[in-house]
Amino acid sequence: MKKEAMFFHPEEGKIRCVLCPHYCLIAKGNVGFCGVRQCGQSGDELKLFTLNYGEITSISLDPIIKKPLYHFHPRDNILSVGSFGCNFKCSFCQNYSISQHRAESRYVPTGEMADISLRNTDSIGLAFTYNEPSIWYEYVYDVAGEIKRRDGEHKIVLVTNGYINEEPLKKLLPYVDAMNIDLKGDGEFYKSICLGKLEPVMNTIRAANGEGCHIEVTTLLIPGENNSHETLDRLGDFLASVDRDIVLHVSRFFPRYRMKKPATGMEDLKKAYQQLRKKLTNVYVGNVSEEEKSYIMKQ
Known part of the structure; x- marks a missing residue:
């Protein structure tokens, strides 16, 4: 559904979107970097419209530990929904069919979505996931x-x-109880692979933690890209400066979308885990079997 967006202003006969740090300047008829915010005419004015309002591509009841959230109601399930679009262009995206393309969707009005979530007695709430929720x-x-x-x-x-x-x-x-936030790598990684910047992500982690929202962080460990000792040191130091007890999930990479590198090796995961455990209290490994997890996390 097309609906007037929030967070924009007119500039130079175009519309400046100020939702995210791309600050797209969008001409009439065009969309921003995320692909779902479009400049259009409304009466005599140019305005910004969101194209994915209420458009549901995925809905599922998931264990909350799959988000992953390990320290927030870990024994419970949560209803999970997603749309389409993203404000990054990661070449390793795990959900590229909905993040980088306009997938088939069904419109679900606000009240109906709230009803669906509130009536689900097997779920503790609603998770916005699968694609990037901030551009929704x-x-x-x-x-x-x-x-x-x-x-x-x-x-x-x-x-x-x-x-x-x-x-x-x-x-x-004020409406959000918990977040899992990706911390993907260093500044160069964000610039070259995600087509974004690191500092705004760090600001989000600081701000959300400062507002009392439960925060967990995920880093997908990609061989030769973000797994150097120096990169992991910087990520660990930053998270420790926010809160040494913050939960970090170090996940194993598998070839996906446009990135065809080999999967992360067990020894690389173990080294990363041991290095980050020196800085943070709560470090976990993901995308591995229970046997592999036991090997990596064995002290």
């Missing part, structure tokens, strides 16, 4: 607000790349 902002904000008005104990979770500006983030955070 208006729907996430409306649904989360509606749910919290009806039941303040119903949980709202975001699984996000953290690439969002401070004002929209702070407007949304």
